[in-house]
Amino acid sequence: MAKSSLSIGPSLCLLRFSMFNERQHVYATLTLDYDGPVAIVNLNRPDKRNAISYELINELLRALGDVENSPAQILILTGAGKAFCSGMDLEDLRSITGRTPDENLADSRTMALLFRMLYEFPKVTIAAVNGPAIAGGCGLATLCDLTLASTEAKFGYTEVRIGFVPAIVSTFLLRQVGEKHARDLLLTGRIIGAEEAFRMGLVNETVAPDKLLNRARELAANLLQNSPASLLATKRLLKSYAAAELGPQVAAAIDENARIRTTADFREGVSSFLEKRDPRWTGK
Numbered sequence: 021m022a023k024s025s026l027s028i029g030p031s032l033c034l035l036r037f038s039m040f041n042e043r044q045h046v047y048a049t050l051t052l053d054y055d056g057p058v059a060i061v062n063l064n065r066p067d068k069r070n071a072i073s074y075e076l077i078n079e080l081l082r083a084l085g086d087v088e089n090s091p092a093q094i095l096i097l098t099g100a101g102k103a104f105c106s107g108m109d110l111e112d113l114r115s116i117t118g119r120t121p122d123e124n125l126a127d128s129r130t131m132a133l134l135f136r137m138l139y140e141f142p143k144v145t146i147a148a149v150n151g152p153a154i155a156g157g158c159g160l161a162t163l164c165d166l167t168l169a170s171t172e173a174k175f176g177y178t179e180v181r182i183g184f185v186p187a188i189v190s191t192f193l194l195r196q197v198g199e200k201h202a203r204d205l206l207l208t209g210r211i212i213g214a215e216e217a218f219r220m221g222l223v224n225e226t227v228a229p230d231k232l233l234n235r236a237r238e239l240a241a242n243l244l245q246n247s248p249a250s251l252l253a254t255k256r257l258l259k260s261y262a263a264a265e266l267g268p269q270v271a272a273a274i275d276e277n278a279r280i281r282t283t284a285d286f287r288e289g290v291s292s293f294l295e296k297r298d299p300r301w302t303g304k
Contacts, residue, residue: 045079045082045083045086047064047079047082047083048075048079049063049064049065049073049075049076049079049080050062050063050064050076050079050080050083051064051100052083052086052087054090054092055237057091057092057093057094057244058092058093058094058095058096058237058240058244059087059090059092059094059095059096060095060096060098061080061083061084061087061095061096061097061098062098062099062100063076063080063097063098063099063100063104063105064100065100066099066100066101066102066103067101068106068109069101069102069103069105069106069151069152070099070100070101070103070104070105070106070157071105071106071107071108071109071110071157072105072107072108072109072112072156072157073109073111073112074112074127076109077130077131077134078130080134081130081133081134081137084137084138084141087143088141088142088143092143093143093144093243093244093248093251094143094144094145094146094240094243094244095141095143095144095145095146095164096145096146096147096148096233096236096237096240097138097145097146097147097148097160097161097164098147098148098149098150098232098233098236099149099150099151101151102150102151103150103151103152103153103157104147104149104150104151104152104153104157104160104161104173105152105153105154105156105157105158105160105161106152106154106157107154107155107156107157107158107178108155108156110294113290113293113294114290114294116281116290117281117286117287117290117291119281121278121282124277124278124281124282125274125275125278127278128187128188128273128274128275128277128278129274131156131188131277132188132270132273132274132277135159135160135163135188135189135192136266136270138160138163138164139163139192140259141255142252142255142256143251143252143255144165144166144243144251144255145164145165145166146164146165146166146167146168146236146239146240147160147161147162147164147166147167147168148168148232148233148235148236149161149167149168149169149170149173149175149214149223149232150170150172150173150229150232150233151170151172151173151174152173152174152175152211153173153174153175153176154174154175154176154178154211155176155177155178155179155186156189158175158176158177158189159177159188159189159192161175162175162192162193162196162222162223163189163192165255166224166239167222167223167224168223168224168225168226168227168232168235168236168239169214169217169218169223169225169226169227169232170214170226170227170228170229170232171214171215171226171227171228171229172214172229173213173214173217173223173226174211174212174213174214175211175212175213175214175217175222175223176205176209176210176211176212177189177193177205177206177209178209178211179206179209180206180207180208180209181209181289181293182286182289182290182292182293182299183280183283183285183286183287183288183289183290183299183301184280184281184286184289185276185277185280186206187272187273187274187276187277187280188270188273188274188277190202190206190273191265191266191269191270191273193205193206195262196221196222197220197221197222198221201220201221205220214226283304284302284304285299285301285302285303285304288300288301288302289301
């Protein structure tokens with residue numbers, strides 16, 4: 021990686037990272053490593069295709085907090101194994117149908133917090149999408165400032181296929197790709213390849229699979245040539261532009277996310293998905 025011109029000397033930088041690393045959380049579902057001023061968060065459930073569990077959500081929130089409070093200037097988010105993030109963990113998905121309204125509301129608020137924290141993260145974020153990024157995983161991949169995709173990556177907001185609603189991600193997606201593309205992706209639930217995601221504006225660049233992480237590091241090195249103060253100020257300004265609309269839109273999405281879980285169609289959608297059969301919708 022190319023060296024960046026930092027405002028602190030190398031010895032002081034190493035000392036700061038050493039002192040910070042001693043305070044790091046221990047994670048079960050992801051890894052967090054530092055390469056100088058670059059933090060790399062690796063979703064690390066390859067046997068589950070890095071599916072989103074309640075534990076992963078909580079650990080990702082903690083990891084983002086660790087990176088925000090660290091000397092790192094750039095965050096790279098990627099996945100271990102062949103998938104970036106395949107959506108909701110099956111065991112947690114099975115348990116959702118038995119949760120209380122208060123629990124559903126709390127779940128929705130936590131997911132909204134994660135998405136918004138990533139979208140508004142004060143430091144520059146790069147997603148290196150190494151494989152399928154589905155449903156909530158697609159949200160994680162595309163809410164970063166810059167999204168690099170392996171040519172083997174797939175993207176899709178598949179929630180409507182199981183009677184769910186891609187509520188929280190919808191407000192962000194509208195800003196990224198415009199209304200026509202957002203309606204297409206959210207209403208059809210179809211899965212698209214990296215090239216189509218690039219044409220829509222979900223992805224900044226497609227990269228050969230074996231070069232993906234190196235390209236992410238190269239991009240991080242290029243960003244580090246810029247003024248750290250300018251990067252922080254630019255991100256702060258971009259956050260302020262969206263803040264007025266995001267508040268009420270995310271609040272409405274949280275309510276809809278929690279409400280849809282109480283419907284018969286949601287229960288049927290989850291059951292049919294887990295049982296690998298066609299759903300029998302009632303519209304209720």
